[in-house]
Amino acid sequence: MVISPKVSLNLSVDILNDYLKSDNLHVELLIEDSSSDPEKALNALKKLHEKGVMVVIGPSTSEEAAAMVPYANENDMLLIAPSSTAVSLSLDDNLFRMVPDDKNQAEALALLMKRQNITEVLTVYMDDEYGSGLNAGIIEKGSDPAYGFRIVGSIPYDPKLSVHDTLVQEIEEAAAGLPKDTGAILLIGTESHAIGIFTTAGIESPISDYKWFSGDSIIREAGILNNNDAAEFAAKTRLEGVAFACEETLTLVPLMLATGLMSGELGHAPSPDALPIWDALWFIAETYRLDPHADFDTYKSNLRALFERGGNLFNQWTMLNEYGDLKSAKYARFTATKGSNGDIYWNLDGMFIRSKTSGMFITDADGKLTHEPGDIVIGAVLPITGVNAEIGTGAKKAIELAIEQANTYYSKALGLNIRFSSDIRDSESDAAVALEQVRALHENGINLIIFGGISDELSAVQEYARENNIILLGTRSTAISLSDSDDFIFRLSPDDSHLVKAMVRLMEEQGKKHLVVLYRDDIYGQDFSHALSETVTGSIDSFSYAKNETDFTSVLDEAARAVETAGYEGTAVVVIGTDEIISMLEAVKEGPLTSVAWYSGDGVSQSRNLLEAESAVSVAIQTNLTCVNFDSAADQIFIPMRHVAVEYLSRAIKGNAGWNEISSYDAAWIAMNAYAMTRPDAPSEELWNIINNPYGALGIGEQYVMNEAQDQSNSFYVFYKVIERSDGPIWTPVAYYRDIKAFPDELKIVSE
Missing domain, CATH: 3.40.50.2300 (Response regulator)
Incomplete structure (x- = not known):
């Protein structure tokens, strides 16, 4: 095997085994060198068969495939070819090809x-x-x-x-x-x-x-x-x-990440045939994970089924034709x-x-890769301290990881003489400070900024950014009223009208007819509360609290009285905020509020801070707190590089990476690719033409298909709740929701 494919396998298996660890599974590579010779390739296949190997990645060439397929057919061995493309090999046999003929x-x-x-x-x-x-x-x-x-x-x-x-x-x-x-x-x-x-x-x-x-x-x-x-x-x-x-x-983060990782090992761009090998190994392992005891025919059928709901790092469906060849071609x-x-x-x-x-x-090409040298600074304004510090610290590490990996990709794989660094400013979870930091970056000549603040902060900077042609890549803001086509704001999450629709769908499925809503009195909470009132078919009692509130006694007392008045049957509490919800949960008293189910949105969903607050965890479990956030896992598509990137992010933050880290990581790649496809000193208009292209971008989390307001239009949501395990509390998915053309308003409940 030539060096690029071997590097691809060795890089992939490390992350893959971390992914398999929770299932007590492990992948071991047995690599045989065919020397691009059909006879040697057949002998190598026979050696693997003698060792009990059932599935083989290879061969690389069509000549080798022609020599190997008859033996594979006779001995119940499955060949997954990353690059053999001859039309003569399109047969109903034990050869699956990760490429079109x-x-x-x-x-x-x-x-x-x-x-x-x-x-x-x-x-x-x-x-x-x-x-x-x-x-x-x-x-x-x-x-x-x-x-x-x-x-x-x-x-x-x-x-x-x-x-x-x-x-x-x-x-x-x-x-x-x-x-x-x-x-x-x-x-x-x-x-x-x-x-x-x-x-x-x-x-x-x-x-x-x-x-x-x-x-x-x-x-x-x-x-x-x-x-x-x-x-x-x-x-x-x-x-x-x-x-x-x-x-x-376009920006294809999975492809760029895989290519960059391999280029870092090789010192140059990998051979194109090395890239499908990465996907092949993951599809083989995932099929095994789902049914470790399958016989050959069952395994082959399961693998084909996984390909039917899979995607590769080239942004293609992996569906196979009747001969086991990739249907799509790019x-x-x-x-x-x-x-x-x-x-x-x-x-x-x-x-x-x-x-x-x-x-x-x-x-x-919408642009041309720049061959001008230059040092490029990516700006970011994040809530690194203050009430939303968990958002900012995770986003900071995600951006830094993306920049490190992108520098390898652009220099080693593409040979570009550009170098990225970051200037990350702390908004202190304060809207006024966020505006000051955006102004400071602009005065330093930085007009493309990753903005990780919540909607209240984005609202404060929106007009200044518009007046000064500043591009903001918003990773956390979802307020409905901030959807505006007349600006340079590109939001990687859908606005909250989508999330509200998903939440109401689940609550109604679970028989909730009366809602007691507690919302933070800012643009995020106000928009969310209004959208709820417009969407639910039942009745609502709403109570607001100040955005800097620390004592929740009064609003909780009001909510408790409302629950008592409505009755427990069919009543639920919906709380709309961010990390202050943890303090609110800690203040909840035994009584009406602990007798009904609670729901919340993306402000606290998958919060690591909540898991560290023992009394908040106790209330969350008692009230069956169910939180929803945008999450590409709801698309129910198996994309190997998604798992790879999330593992790298989780290592970087020393915890479980969620949408906050994923969107920040994607935003950094989108920003850097805009410069790479223009030039180091490109003005905002040129950068915006690359970012806001009609084809969107593919992140590690999801395809970014933007609406007229430059907000994500795809609607994928996962509902999580907290459960207690022997090693501590964790967030676990309980339902998936997607609302796209092919699957309108689809809810799948996996656990009550």
């Missing part, structure tokens, strides 16, 4: 050549399962007038070829009649063959005057750029082509480009995407 790549290349107005194409292909299959696909496209080009010749070469003089001579002779402006050469092979052909020919060869294209085994490979002669040839011929979803023009397209300073790099031009409804279509 080459019919998709042939179409992507044909569309690319059509877009470049190519009329005549000479193909040069490796004569094996992969090369001959892809070449046949291109020939088929060339015979279709819709693509506008014809194949004038095809030159096969031996996969074991090591000296390329004769092959280069054949190419030169065959290409002699190609038109210089509309003729092209398509190379189908491997990185090593490309380097051999390019260095043998050199930039003085007549074939260097033609446009060249290539496929996913050559495009974006680091080895080509690391060889000076090969890089010069690639740049002169404007070598262009596609690689399987190895990079994106390719990044690159051109070898020489910069003004003489450096040669792979320029990301856009994407090819196949969807169910639109077929294969092309997108262009």
Whole structure:
């Protein structure tokens, strides 16, 4: 096995075993080297079979797969291939492929050549399962007038070829009649063959005057750029082509994280075929975790079922077709480009995407990766002290972790000469101080700020930010009245109208017809309380308390009288605030308030501080306190990199990371990618065009699909309650809610 895939496996298994620890399971890697040789690959498979291995990640090449599949079929072994793509392998057998077959790549290349107005194409292909299959696909496209080009010749070469003089001579002779402006050469092979052909020919060869294209085994490979002669040839011929979803023009945090982690180990970008290996290992392990004692047929069926509700780090569904190949197709397209300073790099031009409804279509990059050097400061205003300190301290560590990982990604994987750091200011959980800190960052030239304050703080800074073109990435604010399309505020959570709808759905399902509402008298509490009154079908008694209140005796007495008047049957208490709710719980007396169920929102859901307050925990358990917050776990999709990132965040905060840390981490990546796709000194308008693009962004928690007010529009919520275990209290999920087009107003209760 080459180094990139091996690094991918070793990096992944460490986090994976932490994930499996609570189920008393452990994954051990047995790695055999196939040396990219079909015979050796088959022998390696036999060795693994003798050791009792049932599921194998591999093979990497189509030639190896052709040699291994018959043995796997005969011996009940399942192969999970990360990169073999030959069309001839699309069969109903024991081979699952984490990539689409080459019919998709042939179409992507044909569309690319059509877009470049190519009329005549000479193909040069490796004569094996992969090369001959892809070449046949291109020939088929060339015979279709819709693509506008014809194949004038095809030159096969031996996969074991090591000296390329004769092959280069054949190419030169065959290409002699190609038109210089509309003729092209398509190379189908491997990185090593490309380097051999390019260095043998050199930039003085007549074939260097033609446009060249290539496929996913050559495009974006680091080895080509690391060889000076090969890089010069690639740049002169404007070598262009596609690689399987190895990079994106949008913010794809799972992909960036995985690529950065591997680049940190390798010192350069990993091979694109190393990335699906990460997902493959997690899907295999998760299937085992769900049913450790399954026989082969049951395991195979379970794995296919998991793929049906899974997502990979390329932001694709992992559903397989009838032959066990990935249904969806996404390719990044690159051109070898020489910069003004003489450096040669792979320029990301856009994407090819196949969807169910639109077929294969092309997108262009919204921006270009910057090749300007520079130090970039990401600003943040967080409540690091004060009543909401738990929010701020967790967010601070999440942002710092993201910056550390992003610096590795941008420098090692992409070769950019930019460096990120942070200027994190403390709002002290005070709206006036938050405004002062935003003003101070702006005066220091920082106009893109991660804002971790609650809605009261955001309300205080909204107008100043608008007047000064300051971009705020809001991670905690959810007040409905702050939804405004006329600003540069991008909120990663939906506004509270979505949360209220989810909460009311659960309460009504549980028979609650009368609500006693306690709300903090600020914009968050007022908006939430009003939304409740607009949504519930039953009756409400509402009582407010001051936002800096510390003595809750009076409001609790009022609430207790309201509960007594309404009666216990069908009555519930809803409390709307943040960490001050912990003090409120500690002040609750035995009586009416402990005789009914309590509910709350994201202000206290999954609070670590609450778990450390013994008397608050006691009341929370007694009242069955059920809290709801935005949480992508409600989408019920298995996405391996979500678990990986949450584990890294949990290590950073020395606790269980929740939506606060996840959204702060995502916000940092979104901010940094905006600079990477523009330039270190980009003004707010340019940064905003990258952030507020029509395709959104993929964080580790969720796809950010924004509405007209630049607020998250997806509605995914998880309800949690506190339970006591032998090792202490924990938050545990009791219900999931999602309200999207495919699953409108869907509630799933998993525990009462």
